[in-house]
Amino acid sequence: MLTLMTPGSGAVKPLNPETHKAWTRSIAEAGCLVEPWRCDVASGTFVLGARTLLLLGLRQNPCGIIDLLRAYDKGDRPTILSILEQATASSSSFCFSTTVRGSRGQISPLYCIGNSTLSEHGAEGLLEGVFALPGAGRH
Template sequence: MFKIARTNVAAPLMPGSLDNDNHEHDLLAQYSISETWVGDFSSGVIRLKERSAKLHGLITPECGLLSLMRCYDANDHHRILEIFEQAATRSSSFCFSTTIIMPNGYRQPLFCMGESNGYEEAYSGSMLGVFIFPRFKTNTDEPVVRRQ
């Protein structure tokens, strides 16, 4: 699943639309781990929460897009880069799903949803998103070989 939707005056981004005031936390937590992330266009830095950084195999919670994507299924890299590039050029809502290939070869599904804003304004803009990690791994009996 790869999707980007441009926003316009008829469908503006809702400030705080990804705020953490959802009342279904317990149900969501039963099936997945979810954490927000932010990206700053002016610096190119993406800031993750602690669990997301660990699940992405990162030592620190701050990284660039290519470092973030290093663990993603190589077949998805091109499409995810396209989505982030489009979101960086115009305020948009976007989503994608991929698989994190863990160092032990197992696969962890990942869903990402987010929105970008501010590029058209006088400042550089930013992204806000949420990662959802379902509480299961796929192909747990068969390690996956990473593509170089």
């Protein structure tokens, strides 16, 4: 398990490239598979990498926030939703961790590191970052 975070935990900070780089460096040093993702705030649609999509058991790309939340451990959902709500309220750097059940029933940790860049009015903007899959090798 990364020292970055334990399942069900996360953080939101004011937008800071150095924070994002430090978190991303931690997952890179741990040898995780890292896949980018992005979300258009106006539409609420997420575009995920192929391995992340498969791990989450999702068949459709782009997908919605409800699709993602359903794939996460039930106990972690309120924390993750709160982090994403904060990230869409003001430009932020954020991270969270959860566990997911793979297609073969195995439980796997999943880390998310992202940034939100929003318009002045907050109705438009972009969430983007990476999902990291421990033990899946480097990408």
